Amino acid sequence: MINHDVPETSYKADSEICDRYISFSSELLRLSLIAIGGYGTLVTIFLKGNAPALAAFRSSWGLFISVLLFSACAGSTLIHRFFASDSMAWYLSYLRAIINSNPDKEKRELKGFYKTLNISRWALIAAEGFFGAAVVAFIWGFYQLLFLQA
DSSP: OOOOOOOGGGTHHHHHHHHHHHHHHHHHHHHHHHHHHHHHHHHHHHTTTOHHHHHHHHTOHHHHHHHHHHHHHHHHHHHHHHHHHHHHHHHHHHHHHHHTTOHHHHHHHHHHHHHHHHHHHHHHHHHHHHHHHHHHHHHHHHHIIIIIOO
16 A cells, blocks of 8 residues: 655645644633632732631632632643644544545544544633633632622
C-alpha cells in the first residue's frame, strides 16, 4: 500500500478553526486561574487578623461556590484542549485513509473523530457555563460579604 501525504490545503482551514477554539479555551483557563488566585489574595487581605471578618467570610457561600465553579471551568477547558487536539489528529488520519483508499480505516477514523469532537464540544460548552455561573456566584458572594453581614 502506498502512503500518500495529505495536502496542507485539505486541513489548513480546519486547523486554524481548531486553534481559535483552543485559544478561546485558553483564555477561559487563564481567567479562571486568575480568579482563583484573586480569591486567595482576597482571603489573605480581608482576614488578616480580623476575627469578625473571618466569621463573615465563612458565611459567604457565594465566594466558596465561585471558587469551585472556576475550578470546574479550568478542568473543563483542559479537557476541551485535549480532545480538540485529539480530534484534529483523528481528522488527519481520516484524510490519510481517504487518500490511501482504505475504507475500513476510513470508517474507524471518522468514528473516532466524531467521538472526540463531541467530547470537545461539550467540554467547551460546560467551561463557558461554569465560567458564567462562577462570575455570578462571585458577585453574589462579594455582595454578601460587603452588604449582608452586619
